Amino acid sequence: MGKPKAIVDRNICLACGGCISVCPQDALSMFGGRALVTEEKCISCAICIRICPIGAISGRYAANEI
Amino acid sequence: MKYDVVIVGAGPAGTVTARFAAESGAKVLIIERRQEIGVPVLCGEGVSRKIDEWGMLEGKRWIACNMEGARIFSPDGTMVKLSAEMAGNETGYVVYRDIFDQELARQAAKAGAKIVMNTNAIDLLREKDKIIGVKAKQYDDEIEIEADIVVGTDGVESKIGQWAGIDTRLDPKDLETCCQYTLTNIDCKEAYCDFYLGNKIAPGGYIWVFPKGKDVANVGIGVLGNLSEAGMPKKLLDQFIANNPRLKNGNPIRFLAGAVPVANPVETVKDNIILVGDSARQVDPITGGGLTHCLEAGKIAGETIGMAIEQQQFDKETLSSYETGWKEAFGKKLKRNYMVKEIFLDFDDKTLNMLADSLKDIKFDEISTFALVKALVLKHPTLLMKLRPLMKISSEA
Numbered sequence: 001m002g003k004p005k006a007i008v009d010r011n012i013c014l015a016c017g018g019c020i021s022v023c024p025q026d027a028l029s030m031f032g033g034r035a036l037v038t039e040e041k042c043i044s045c046a047i048c049i050r051i052c053p054i055g056a057i058s059g060r061y062a063a064n065e066i
Numbered sequence: 067m068k069y070d071v072v073i074v075g076a077g078p079a080g081t082v083t084a085r086f087a088a089e090s091g092a093k094v095l096i097i098e099r100r101q102e103i104g105v106p107v108l109c110g111e112g113v114s115r116k117i118d119e120w121g122m123l124e125g126k127r128w129i130a131c132n133m134e135g136a137r138i139f140s141p142d143g144t145m146v147k148l149s150a151e152m153a154g155n156e157t158g159y160v161v162y163r164d165i166f167d168q169e170l171a172r173q174a175a176k177a178g179a180k181i182v183m184n185t186n187a188i189d190l191l192r193e194k195d196k197i198i199g200v201k202a203k204q205y206d207d208e209i210e211i212e213a214d215i216v217v218g219t220d221g222v223e224s225k226i227g228q229w230a231g232i233d234t235r236l237d238p239k240d241l242e243t244c245c246q247y248t249l250t251n252i253d254c255k256e257a258y259c260d261f262y263l264g265n266k267i268a269p270g271g272y273i274w275v276f277p278k279g280k281d282v283a284n285v286g287i288g289v290l291g292n293l294s295e296a297g298m299p300k301k302l303l304d305q306f307i308a309n310n311p312r313l314k315n316g317n318p319i320r321f322l323a324g325a326v327p328v329a330n331p332v333e334t335v336k337d338n339i340i341l342v343g344d345s346a347r348q349v350d351p352i353t354g355g356g357l358t359h360c361l362e363a364g365k366i367a368g369e370t371i372g373m374a375i376e377q378q379q380f381d382k383e384t385l386s387s388y389e390t391g392w393k394e395a396f397g398k399k400l401k402r403n404y405m406v407k408e409i410f411l412d413f414d415d416k417t418l419n420m421l422a423d424s425l426k427d428i429k430f431d432e433i434s435t436f437a438l439v440k441a442l443v444l445k446h447p448t449l450l451m452k453l454r455p456l457m458k459i460s461s462e463a
Contacts, residue, residue, distance in 0.1 A: 016108060017223030018243050018325030021236045022291060026228065030099065030186070051238055053245040053289070053323045055297025 003044035004059030010034045012056035019048035019057060069095045070375050072200055072213035073179075074187045074226050076103045078167060079343025079360035080219035081174040082122060086368020088177035092375050095211060096171075096179055097202055099186035104167030108324040110246065111284050112259050112276050113357045115150065115158035122173065122361060128166040129159050130278040134257045140422030141264030141415040147426075157259045160276045160284065185209075190216065190229045197230065197338040214380045215371055217340045219364075222325045224345030232333050234345065238291030240329035242271050242354050245299050246286025249307070249316035254283045262306070265415050269293035271354075273306050275313070285313060288326060288354055290411070326354040330404050331397065335385040342367045348392065350400065351407040359396055366391035409455050420446040 006027075008019075013034045020028040020035060027041035028048060035057075037048075049057045071087050073080045076098035088094045111130070117123065135149045136157045150157045175181060184205060191199035191210055199212040218226025222241075227234035254277035262273040270290025277283045287303040307313045327344055328351040334341045342348070343360035350356070370388035374380055413421070424445040443450045 014106070014245075014321075014323035016244070016323035016325045017221055018241060018291075018323075020223035021234070021325060021327070022238050022241060024235060026235075029225070030223065033100070047238060049296050050294060051241065051243050051291050051325075052296055053243040053294070053299035053325075055300065057296065 002061070004061050005039050005042040005044055006037045006046070006048050006057050007060045008035045008037060009056045009058070012054060014054065014056070016053065018051050018053065022047050022051050067095075067209075067211055069093050069211065069213040071095070071215045071217060071371055072097065072211050073217040073219055074200060075099075075219040075221060075343075075345075076167075076171055076181060076183075077219060077221060077343060077360075078170050078357060079345070079348075079364050080217065081167070081170040081179075082361050082364030083217055083219060083340075083342050083367040083371070084174040084179035084181075085122075085170070085177045086365050087371040088174065088179045088368075090369060090372020090375075092368075092371050094174075094179040095213070096174065096181045097185040097187060097200070097211070098181065098183050101184055102164075103171045103181075103183075104164035106322050107163040107320075108322060109163045109357075110274050110276055110286055110354075111161050111163050111278070112157055112274075112355070113159050113161055114355075116358055117158075117361060120361060120365070122365075123166070123169050124173070125169070128161050128169050130162050131160040131257060133157050133160060133259050133277075136259045136261060138261045138263065138422070140418045141267065142419045142422075144419060144422035144426055146422050147258075160259070160278050162278070187220065187226065190226070197336075200226075215338055215340060215374065215385070217342060217367065217371075218345045219342050219360075220345050222327050222344045224341065226339070227332065227341050227345055230336050230339045232336065232339075232341065234332055234341075234347075236291075236327055236329055238294075240327060240351075241291040242288035242326040242328055243291050243294050243299055244271075244286055244288040244324040244326060244354075245303060246284055246322050246324065247303070247307070247316075247318040248278070248282065248320035249285050249313060250282045250319055252281055252283060252316040253312050255280050263418055267306060268299075268302060270411055273303065282319075285316075286324075290328075326356070328352075328354060328404075328407060331400055334389050334392070335382055337382050337385075338380045340367050340371070340385055340388055348396075348400070351404040352410070359392075359400075362395050363388075363392040366395065406456060413452065417449070417452055420449055424449065 070092040073096045189201040260275040270293045271288035348359040424442040
């Protein structure tokens, strides 16, 4: 089983862009006014999870691993 | 659709660049992914009165409050008062950033720049290796916008820089992760911008209280990325407000999150590319203030664009007069303050308290650096060791 991938709770995210600016894999972008993770690019480093000021990002196992 | 310049992002950096480019004859398009300029307000809303000299804004509608100065509180509550002139780039006016940004956009439009909203850049447009514009998504349509110069004023999360091959990725230690309330029903009759320091209050950052009226203020926090954890800024800010007699009865009318680069600036020009503002990391690493810089840099960028169009030269060498210009204006200060930031980070709460205790009775408008250091060290001799690297930097500057 791999490590959990980052997922943004779109109900909490306020689109500050902090997570996008620190992602080492360019796996985050702004989409429809909220941050969005491209799962295939995410390397589970969790930097975005730690950086989010309001706790809108958490780790989740990919659907095929549950 | 072919323009001389396409500017990605209609914040202050983008609209000021647009205005001065348009005034020097360029055909300018600004694209903005949001549906309202200036909203959401990702900012503490403090700015120096230095902006008056530049005359970029008309009227007074964008001013919420005139500030007399700043008060800095050390972890044990010791207060150091600074006049507005001494307090740096964030004290002078507290502004309504939404109106402020819209006024700058109005000036850009008046100069002839075209603004389109709901248009999100998704990639650079290239012909072989040459950048010839941007691809954007406008509602559900993908459009191509051709331009000789692409300006990235797309903020802290800048993609334009990255797509053009500039490494804009931030190390967490070079990012302040922030959130803020606009609080009403509080007491802020005194016209001071307040800053609260301490490793338990805001690790590697500070909490600010900037009055926007007698009973309303912008109250926020910045925590340094590498010292933060998921949701920590919000938790610490809520805790601070709940325990502060002046704020605890406040009611929020706005809640926002933000991210501020406190990094060394990046490369700001490439062939056919210019970066201005947060995307170029033109932010004071000590205070996190960037408004004055991006207005100053935007003007230089706009004028450089005018010159480039006159010469029909869009290579890095031609555009680099922008980079030389902004570095002359404030580049040295940013570099020095980045070093000072690193030194400050080593200060524990005890050192901050000693510093504040030494500084609290000094009148800052009438003191030399020498007298300041003497006063500091006389009161707390152990500060000498801690301050030595700072003195070295200030003597080199």
